[in-house]
Amino acid sequence: MAAIGEFVTRAAEAAGLNERAVYAVQMAVDEACSNIVEHAYGGEGRGDIECTCRVSDDGLYVILRDRGRPFDPAGVPPPDLDVGLEERDVGGLGLYFIRRLMDEVHFEFRPSSGNTLTLVKRRERGS
Numbered sequence: 001m002a003a004i005g006e007f008v009t010r011a012a013e014a015a016g017l018n019e020r021a022v023y024a025v026q027m028a029v030d031e032a033c034s035n036i037v038e039h040a041y042g043g044e045g046r047g048d049i050e051c052t053c054r055v056s057d058d059g060l061y062v063i064l065r066d067r068g069r070p071f072d073p074a075g076v077p078p079p080d081l082d083v084g085l086e087e088r089d090v091g092g093l094g095l096y097f098i099r100r101l102m103d104e105v106h107f108e109f110r111p112s113s114g115n116t117l118t119l120v121k122r123r124e125r126g127s
Contacts, residue, residue: 001033004051008062011053015060016123025060025121028101031094032064032117040068040115059103059122067114073107 008029012022033049041047050065079096099105104120 001030001037001049004033004049005030007051008053011055011062012060012121015055015121017060017121018124021059021121021124024101025062025119028098028119029062029064031098032119035094036064036066036068036115040066040071042069059120062119062121064117064119065114070109071107071115072109
């Protein structure tokens with residue numbers, strides 16, 4: 001995952017994202033990769049994560065692909081942010097954080113290619 005983090009950081013900087021946006025991309029990709037390892041691959045550290053970055057005129061697209069268990073984000077209930085920490089279950093905020101950190105988040109599953117997660121971070125105007 002460290003190699004993916006370094007790769008994404010270089011791509012975000014090349015896309016002209018400011019320091020705050022680069023950090024948001026780093027955090028979202030790290031959380032997404034952790035979720036892939038834990039949920040798609042059962043936490044066993046087996047399986048590949050393919051990371052592709054594309055710099056566009058308006059920012060950065062990060063595409064993460066895995067061939068683990070299918071994932072349907074519609075099946076993940078939104079977190080109850082009004083519950084106190086003592087009452088909150090461990091975990092369950094990863095997808096929420098990814099969506100808050102990025103400008104767009106798209107999921108797709110195809111039996112032939114597995115799970116595809118596309119994260120988009122746009123450059124701030126004037127940057």
